[in-house]
Amino acid sequence: MRRLHTRTARRRVVGALTAGLLCTFGPAAPALAAPAPTVAAPAAADVAPTVDDGLALTPPMGFNNWNSTHCRAEFNEDMVKGIADIFVEKGLKDAGYQYVNLDDCWALQSRDANGKLVPDPVRFPNGIKAVADYVHSRGLKLGIYTSAGTKTCNEAGFPGALGHEYSDAQQFADWGVDYLKYDNCNNQGVDARLRYTTMRDALLAATGTTGRPIVYSLCEWGQNKPWEWASDVGHLWRTTGDISDNWGSMLSILKQNLPLAQYAGPGHWNDPDMLEVGNGGMTDTEYRSHFSMWSIMAAPLLIGSDLRDASDATFDILGNKEVIAVDQDPLGKQGTVLSSEGGRWVVAKEMKDGSRTVALFNETGSAQRVATTARAAGLPAAGAYTVRDLWQHKSYNTAGTISATVPAHGTVLVRVSTDAKWAKNPPAVELGLDGGLLVEAGKPVKLTSTVTDLGRTAAAQVSVKLSGPAGWAVKATSPAGTHTLPTGRSLRTTWQVTAPKGTPADSYDLTLKASYRSPTGVRAENVLPLTASVVVAPPAGVSSLGDLPWLSTTNGWGPVERNTSNGENEAGDGNPMTVNGVVYAKGLGVHADSSVEYYTGKACETVTAQVGVDDEEGDDGSVAFEIWADGTKMAASGVLSNAQAAQAISADVRGAQTVRLVVTDGGDGSTSDHGDWADAQLTC
Known part of the structure; x- marks a missing residue:
């Protein structure tokens, strides 16, 4: 699935399909009087009734070029071979990655003249078989792409497999293809189960003639709930629309895939789309969350970044074998949600060895305490447990509490067990920081840090240090150490933090660090990275929110736009905001799911706006608008559709330090959910 860079092209494709989301956006094939005929299948004896074939017993791991190259000229034979080389040279093959997959435009x-597919001689001058042979020579496997329609999803319109399933499957097998991604564009209204089952049977027939087993990936976008019927059709199935390289998109897809845990297992996996790690649209903290949550969901791990230009941090994330082991656990369980209150998620996954992997995930824009217990995660009662931090690569003991202050958009991923040798590990220590990290330059802010012993054993020689950027004044105003910290007790330290006068409004890094010793003398430390925002007090009077600086934003597609609609791609590509024919000069253009946060400094009174779905998406889109003040919802519009005129919304925000404008999906999927905060104003 992939989006075109124009909304009009996307609408043409929607019109060509029977309904729903698109996996790849491109122009439709000419309308047909009837579906293309399906090539006659071999005798029934040649076709197995299920895919109980021993393939994909753990989620497939590999690479797909689309997210980084799309259909650009750089996608070619040299690139594919280069990725295979990098898999070997950088240790990704040893970490479990094995598929090097071609997407559209090959x-x-x-x-x-014989109805056969022809590899592009410019991109692949030696053909696909030569590429497969090279990939196989590196101990890896090759994947390929086509669509369950007359054309693929790219706007150029490459041949799809509808009506050519058996011929195409035989070509793929003859070339040595090991994996097929089967998209959903230009399907001419043919029933989804029929489209995908026909290709399943064709792949099985081709396997029978060549001995080449092929993993089968249904890129059906979740349009027909494939998790309910595709376990005997393919090995994995897309559960959502396309992912985009931004926090809002990743978060939306995560929330759609999490409830489907019961449908995943060895040989049949929920697929929330490829990884964006390393593509540049998120921070390393957000990419670690992305990788952690895909792993605890037992999702396929298909790298979507161009590894030829990848940073060391990207390789560190993608190559984390302890996290990969969670994804590849042979029990094949997808993690389940234990709690999600206030954007503080706890997800637990049962492992084959009896341990539990627990993700403490913070979707919010500020640090949050996220907590659970070993018993809640499914472990039996015990005097103590071993907790292995899978990103720090360190082990601790706990009396049963699993808790951490998790940075904004961060994830703490731990593996918890009833290991009898727990006492050899130092006690787990939780760090926390109370007080606002919103700082006006030149004005001191008071903070309180906590160091809490979660272990069964006491922590000794405990000290804590808060540090900030060069030039900032950071001073402890109460004791910052203690000789002994017993189980369940906390060391509380007050601090005064001042950013120098003239410090520009921006985000700045702070670090809270605790050092201590276990009863056996093992030295340990815990580090909590934090972000402080230097803010400017809002002006007195009435201001347009489209003109004021914000603290943070998340958006489903493209950036939040000031005083125009959301264009879905680069900043500044929107149109005049228009709701039901009325044009507005000021406001914010967003795409669900979206959040825009402002600093109000307890100095403001009201937020008002005219809200609705922008006209640029035609008859598509439904959203709901909300205004939050310091974590409390103060106003909500209810669901609004494209057919409705803009609705007035207002909220009393007196006494609030921050205000957040939220737009959520109206319940019918977030495609085309362009929301306008028209005439959005803040009165202070």
Whole structure:
């Protein structure tokens, strides 16, 4: 699935399909009087009734080029071979990655005189078999792409497999293909189960003639709930629309996939789309969350970044074998949600060895305490437990509490067990920081840190240090150490933090660090990275929110736009905000799911706006608008559709330090959910 860079092209494709989301956006094939005929299948004896074939017993791991290259010229034979080389040289093969997959644009736009697919001779001058042979020579496997329609999803319109399933499957097997991604564009209204089952049977028939087993990935976008019927059709199925390289998109897809845990297992996996790690649209903290949550969901791990230009941090994330082991655990359980209150998520996954992996995930824009217990995660009662931090690569003991202050958009991923040798590990220590990290330059802010012993054993020689950027004044105003910290007790230290006068409004790093010793003398430390925002007090009077600086934003597609609609791609590509024919000059253009946060400094009174779905998406889109003040919802619009005129919304925000404008999906999927905060104003 992939989006075009124009909304009009996307609407053309929607019109060509029977309903729903798109996995890849591109122009439709010409309308047909009837579906393309399906090539006759071999005798029934040649076709197995299920895919109980021993393939994909753990979620597939590999690479797909689309997220980083799309259909650009750099996608070619040299790139594919180069990725295979990097898999070997950088240790990714040893970590479990094995599939090097081609996406759309590998073929010519027309079949040959015999109806066969033709590899693009410019991109792949030696053909696909030569590429497969090279990938196989590196101990890896090759994947390929086509669509369950007359054309693929790219706007150029490459040949799809509808009506050519058996011929195409045989070509793939003859070339040595090991994995097929089967998209959903230009399907001419043919029933989804029929489209995908026909290709399943074709792949099985081709396997019978070549001995080449092929993993089958249904890129059906979750349109027909494939998790309910596809376990005997394919090995994995897309549960959502396309992912985009931003926090809002990743978060939306995560929330759609989490409830489907019961449908995943060895040989049949929920697929929330490829990884964006390393593509540049998120921070390393957000990419670690992305990788952690895909792993605890037992999702396929298909790298979507160009590894030829990847940073060391990207390789560190993608190559974390302890996290990969969570994804690849042979029990095959997808993690389940234990709690999600206030954006503080606890997700637990049962492991084959009896341990539990627990993700403490913070979707919010500020540090949050996220907590559970070993018993809640499914472990039996015990005097103590071993907790292994899978990003720090360190082990601790706990009396049963699993808790951490998790940075904004961060994830703490731990593996918890009833290991009898727990006492050899130092006690787990939780760090916390109370007080606002919103700082006006030149004005001191008071903070309180806590160091809490979660272990069964006491922590000794405990000290804590808060540090900030060069030039900032950070001073402890109460004791910052203690000789002994017993189980369940906390050391509380007050601090005064001052950013120098003239410090520009921006985000700045703070670090809270605790050092201590276990009863056996083992030295340990815990580090909590934090972000402080230097803010400017809002002006007195009435201001347009489209003109004021914000603290943070998340957006489903593209950036939040000031005083225009949301364009879904680069900043500044929106149109005049228009709701039901009325044009507005000021406000914010967003795409669900979206959040825009402002600093109000307890100095403001009201937020008002005219809200609605922008006209640029035609008849598509439904959203709901909310205004929050210091974590409390103060106003809500209810669900609004494209057919409705803009609705007035207002909220009393007196005494609030921050105000957040939220837009959520109206319940029918977030495609085309363009919301306008028209004439949005803040009165202070």
